[in-house]
Amino acid sequence: MKLLVTGGLGFIGSNFILHLLEKNENLQITNVDAELTGSHNGNLSLIEKNENYNFIKGNITNRRLMEELISTCDVVVNFAAESFVDRSISNADPFLVSNIRGAFTILDLITKAKKKMIHISTDEVFGSLKSESATEEENLNPSNPYAATKASAELLIKSYIATYDTDVIITRCTNNYGPRQFPEKLIPKTILLAKQEKNIPIYGNGKNIRDWIFVNDHCDAIYKILLNGKSQEFYNISGNNEISNLEIVNEILKIMDKSNDLIEFVDDRPGHDYRYSLNSSKINQDLNWSPKINFKNGLETTIDWYLKNSEWIKEIPNNVLNQTPWKN
Numbered sequence: 001m002k003l004l005v006t007g008g009l010g011f012i013g014s015n016f017i018l019h020l021l022e023k024n025e026n027l028q029i030t031n032v033d034a035e036l037t038g039s040h041n042g043n044l045s046l047i048e049k050n051e052n053y054n055f056i057k058g059n060i061t062n063r064r065l066m067e068e069l070i071s072t073c074d075v076v077v078n079f080a081a082e083s084f085v086d087r088s089i090s091n092a093d094p095f096l097v098s099n100i101r102g103a104f105t106i107l108d109l110i111t112k113a114k115k116k117m118i119h120i121s122t123d124e125v126f127g128s129l130k131s132e133s134a135t136e137e138e139n140l141n142p143s144n145p146y147a148a149t150k151a152s153a154e155l156l157i158k159s160y161i162a163t164y165d166t167d168v169i170i171t172r173c174t175n176n177y178g179p180r181q182f183p184e185k186l187i188p189k190t191i192l193l194a195k196q197e198k199n200i201p202i203y204g205n206g207k208n209i210r211d212w213i214f215v216n217d218h219c220d221a222i223y224k225i226l227l228n229g230k231s232q233e234f235y236n237i238s239g240n241n242e243i244s245n246l247e248i249v250n251e252i253l254k255i256m257d258k259s260n261d262l263i264e265f266v267d268d269r270p271g272h273d274y275r276y277s278l279n280s281s282k283i284n285q286d287l288n289w290s291p292k293i294n295f296k297n298g299l300e301t302t303i304d305w306y307l308k309n310s311e312w313i314k315e316i317p318n319n320v321l322n323q324t325p326w327k328n
Ligand SMILES: NC(=O)c1ccc[n+]([C@@H]2O[C@H](COP(=O)([O-])OP(=O)(O)OC[C@H]3O[C@@H](n4cnc5c(N)ncnc54)[C@H](O)[C@@H]3O)[C@@H](O)[C@H]2O)c1
Pocket: 006, 007, 008, 009, 010, 011, 012, 013, 032, 033, 034, 035, 036, 037, 038, 039, 040, 058, 059, 060, 061, 078, 079, 080, 081, 082, 083, 084, 097, 098, 102, 120, 121, 122, 123, 150, 172, 173, 174, 175, 176, 177, 181, 182
């Protein structure tokens, strides 16, 4: 199978490519990535010379480039997106470009070329939930600009399914953690600040809840969907592990044997959703998928990875750990 992966130098895309190449030698993977925020050159340095892998620096909004790449692939897996909520609050414009225009460019091209697309979306499209977990049928109710752009792409895809019978599947996943995540996000940021004994900022009272999934479990779910998922369906992918931001930071400090005096409560982010939660019975029943990695083990693996990969960390700009993008 010839796969075109977009955004493969980012966190989930790079783990997905590594996961697939480990599993299956009959895959030919082309990765197109514009090397924007979230990407890291070192994420796929291990496979630069792998003959089943090929990297193209390019933007998914470049219609001519994408048309050429799509003409030689069987399936596009679209990870490429601006992904950091905080930055979408300070400037949503790049989110509209990548997450809506970029997704639309691929959608339109695969429809015309009669190819297939797996589009990676997020639990954030449903907004904050009180006690229930969202099924695939839940109404879209995004409450930050990032989530709104992801929901917009979903609506465009739905309209293409109804109008053109496009061969596309949408996946929505809960919060991922694991190696290779850009350290502006909660878990790697906490690990790297704790390592330097620096204060760890927590928004508001730290009670906001997310459902965390180890990135390899997410990659496994996407692979199952790629092989056996039903066209034009939506699949929710949940880690079944709801935990507050404060509990996560405390758990990391405990594993790293650091004091929780490092925690510093700071102003809450505007529109900070209290809780996200997905019901993933559908993928569990239809594709026999469930998450395998227990949170504590996944967290230990993640901490170990960040502590051992100092070369990778050297390439991260210094200000990333100190910035509060939504205030900029
Ligand atoms: N990280 C999570 O917890 C999570 C959870 C659910 C869904 N998702 C979704 O999964 C996908 C991947 O997320 P991630 O955490 O790996 O993000 P990331 O920010 O780590 O990586 C995104 C990658 O996409 C690339 N990119 C962005 N815009 C592009 C464009 N216009 N053209 C080409 N490349 C472009 C970036 O350079 C980067 O390499 C996103 O679509 C995100 O919405 C993420």
